[in-house]
Amino acid sequence: GASSFEQLKKKGFYEFSGFWILFVLLIFSLANAYFFPITGADGVWHHVKGMVYGLPLVDFESKQIIAQFRQYPPLIGLLYGWLISAGFERITVFFPALYFCLLYIFYYRCYEHVKSSTIAGTATLVLGTTPYLWWHSFLPFLDWTAGVFYAVGILYWFVLTKNILGPTKSISVKQNRSLAVLSGILFGLASWTRPEFVLYSAVPIFLLVATFDRQKEFVNERNPVIIRFAIAALILPSLWFSVLLNFDGSLDTSFKLLIIACAGLWIGLGLVLTRIVHLVPRIAMAVAIILVAICLIGLFIFLPPELSPWTALAIRLFRLFAVQIFFAGTVFLFVFLFTEKLRQRPLAEKHLGAFLLLFLLVQFFIYAYSGLKWPTLSHYIENTFIHPGNSINLSDTRGTLAIYPAFVFFIFCLPGIKKGVTSGHVKRFLLTTIAINLILILVVFAGPRVKFIAENFDKSYEQLAETSGPPDLPNQFAK
Numbered sequence: 001g002a003s004s005f006e007q008l009k010k011k012g013f014y015e016f017s018g019f020w021i022l023f024v025l026l027i028f029s030l031a032n033a034y035f036f037p038i039t040g041a042d043g044v045w046h047h048v049k050g051m052v053y054g055l056p057l058v059d060f061e062s063k064q065i066i067a068q069f070r071q072y073p074p075l076i077g078l079l080y081g082w083l084i085s086a087g088f089e090r091i092t093v094f095f096p097a098l099y100f101c102l103l104y105i106f107y108y109r110c111y112e113h114v115k116s117s118t119i120a121g122t123a124t125l126v127l128g129t130t131p132y133l134w135w136h137s138f139l140p141f142l143d144w145t146a147g148v149f150y151a152v153g154i155l156y157w158f159v160l161t162k163n164i165l166g167p168t169k170s171i172s173v174k175q176n177r178s179l180a181v182l183s184g185i186l187f188g189l190a191s192w193t194r195p196e197f198v199l200y201s202a203v204p205i206f207l208l209v210a211t212f213d214r215q216k217e218f219v220n221e222r223n224p225v226i227i228r229f230a231i232a233a234l235i236l237p238s239l240w241f242s243v244l245l246n247f248d249g250s251l252d253t254s255f256k257l258l259i260i261a262c263a264g265l266w267i268g269l270g271l272v273l274t275r276i277v278h279l280v281p282r283i284a285m286a287v288a289i290i291l292v293a294i295c296l297i298g299l300f301i302f303l304p305p306e307l308s309p310w311t312a313l314a315i316r317l318f319r320l321f322a323v324q325i326f327f328a329g330t331v332f333l334f335v336f337l338f339t340e341k342l343r344q345r346p347l348a349e350k351h352l353g354a355f356l357l358l359f360l361l362v363q364f365f366i367y368a369y370s371g372l373k374w375p376t377l378s379h380y381i382e383n384t385f386i387h388p389g390n391s392i393n394l395s396d397t398r399g400t401l402a403i404y405p406a407f408v409f410f411i412f413c414l415p416g417i418k419k420g421v422t423s424g425h426v427k428r429f430l431l432t433t434i435a436i437n438l439i440l441i442l443v444v445f446a447g448p449r450v451k452f453i454a455e456n457f458d459k460s461y462e463q464l465a466e467t468s469g470p471p472d473l474p475n476q477f478a479k
Contacts, residue, residue, distance in 0.1 A: 018125040021438070022103060025134055028446060029096035032138040035453055037465040038092065039475040043140035045069045050080020050091065061247055071247070071255050073240050075192040076142055089461070092140050098148045099137035103128050106405055109155040110412060113162075119421050122430055123412040127405055129437035130330040132392075135445050135472070136401060143398035146194035151405035153186030154355065157204045158409075160229075162348035164211050164219070173221060180208075180225045184232025190402070191237035195255065196366055198237040198262050200402065203358045205230050205265065207351055209272050210284040223273055230269045238262055254370065288358070295365045307372065314377050316368045320360065322384045323397040327404060329436030332429075333411045340414045349413050356410060359403050367396050389471070445472055 038047050049069055052062045058081070061070060083091045103124055110120035127133065136144040160179040183204070191198040208229055212222040241259045244251060251259075271277040279287065299309040324331045342353065373394065374380055383390040391397065411417060420426025448470035456467060468478040 018121050022125065022128045025128060025441070026096060026100055029099055029134065029137045030093060031453075032449060033092040033094075033096050034090050035464075036092075036138075036449075036469065036473065037461055038140050039465060039469065039473065039477055040140065041474070041476055042142075044476060046076050046140060046142065047080060047091070049077040050084055053077045053081030054084040055081075060243060061249065067249065068252070070249075071195075071244055071252055072142070073192045073195055073237065075189065076145060092138060095140070095144055096137050098145060099128075099134070102148045102151060102405065105152050105155060106409070109159070110409060112159075113409075114412065114418060116418070116421075119412055119418055122421050123408055125434055126330055126333070126430065126437070127408045129434050129441065130327055130404060131437055131440040131445065132326045132397075133330075133401060133404060134441055136398070141393070141398060142194050143395070143401055146190045146197050147399075147401035149186045149193065150190035150197060150200065150402040153183045153190065153204070154352075154403070154406040155409065156183035156186065157208070157355075158348065158352050158406075160225070161208065161211050161351050162346075164215075164221075164225075165347045165351070176221060176225055177228055180229040181232050184229040187233040188236040191233070192240060194399075195237075195258055196399070197402075198234070198258055198265075199362055199366060200359060201233045201237075202261075202265055203355055203362060205233060205269070206279070206284070206287075207355055207358070209277075210279040210281070211351060213279040213284070214281050226269075226272060230265075234262065234265060234269075238266070292361065295368075299368055302369070304371075311375075311377065312368050312372065315372060315380050316364050318377060318380055318384075319367070319394075319396055320364055322380070322391075323394075323400050325384070326388070326392055326397050327400070328440060329433040330404065330408065332433055332436075333408065336411050336414055336417055340416050345413070349410065352406065352410050352413075356403055356407055363396065363399055448472070 038044055045066060046069065049065045049072075052058065052064050053074070060074070079094065080091050083094070106127060107120050107124040110123050111117055114120060136147075156179055160176060160183060163176050163179070187197070187201045187204060191201055205226075209226060212219055212226065241255075241262055244255060245259070268277070272279070277283075299312060303309050303312060324334075342350070345353070374383065380391070417426055417430075421430065449472075452470045456464060459467065465475075466477050467475070469475050
């Protein structure tokens with residue numbers, strides 16, 4: 001009796017201390033969002049866009065917004081516009097609120113799946129202390145918002161997939177349809193924040209169809225669920241694309257390609273619903289391989305002549321792994337992929353694993369086609385390892401935020417981790433990961449910012465906007 005009481009006390013202490021660590025991080029994230037004005041280049045333009053959107057008569061094509069951001073999806077602009085027109089100055093407080101929502105939903109989805117508050121709590125703590133993720137919870141970039149919507153979309157998509165693949169007796173038709181709409185809307189909101197997420201939405205749609213089509217007998221719910229999911233995911237970006245097509249100015253090439261891709265997804269949806277395309281596992285695999293082959297061949301045909309496809313591929317491969325360094329120590333969880341028998345996992349979890357792989361593949365090709373920031377691989381290596389500040393906020397690093405919650409969720413589904421969370425080397429490994437995360441947060445981000453806040457506490461918001469901030473905070477207006 002005494003030992004079980006001790007264990008309970010210990011478990012309570014862990015969950016309690018984990019909760020307080022995340023609570024302190026949330027408060028500090030809010031303080032950062034509240035105290036620091038928006039001074040980085042992209043952030044400033046989104047702010048300007050919000051101010052234009054907050055006017056009584058909104059002109060989406062206003063010349064006050066630079067061309068590049070004029071065509072960007074409107075979610076953050078609208079959100080800023082509403083907050084500004086309501087007289088709310090510290091608009092970035094919205095971002096830490098998303099951090100709280102993400103962790104809250106993540107904990108409950110985890111708990112619901114693994115049925116253990118200790119495992120769910122540890123997973124949430126690992127995710128919440130990931131330095132890069134926490135840092136972005138108060139930066140005015142679009143990727144954080146898109147990433148949170150997308151990540152939560154994956155978690156609800158996973159529940160839907162599990163319901164379809166599991167013993168269907170206990171699951172109501174109504175619940176599946178609601179989940180399809182909910183997760184679809186979340187993917188749609190992600191694409192309404194960052195334009196390339198409409199391509200990432202292809203991954204859950206493809207896998208959802210494959211989930212239905214692998215069943216031996218036809219599932220009556222197939223079309224109703226797929227229709228609800230796909231329309232919810234594609235309607236918002238499609239509406240924005242139709243607005244763009246009515247713009248007077250010329251469209252950016254990348255947006256033209258995204259519009260074509262979005263149209264392609266609608267056509268694909270039509271083929272799936274009319275059952276012309278039937279994604280049984282063999283065909284799904286073939287479709288994926290053919291698409292990868294087409295994308296690879298396309299690199300040799302469509303890249304501008306001054307760009308060697310081999311250089312592009314080498315750099316993308318390097319970046320695929322290099323961006324993960326910025327997610328230290330959470331990235332170390334991947335070692336568990338080699339210690340577990342992944343083939344024996346339930347089908348729903350395998351589908352989640354396939355989701356993560358396909359996302360990385362889609363991301364790989366999006367950036368292989370989108371040109372290079374530096375001309376050679378050696379530039380990239382130098383800017384990753386010697387001057388990491390130059391590449392920590394490249395689009396591919398920021399875009400990876402979208403799958404880290406699902407990656408942590410996937411790792412904590414593995415039986416070895418579930419057994420080992422409370423004792424032994426797995427527990428030590430996880431505690432070390434959390435410790436590394438917290439040390440990085442303190443040394444790289446929190447420490448310099450606390451020092452800056454202490455030294456400049458008496459300055460007005462306007463004066464702060466003209467003061468050079470801590471090293472992780474570029475300032476366009478510094479005097």
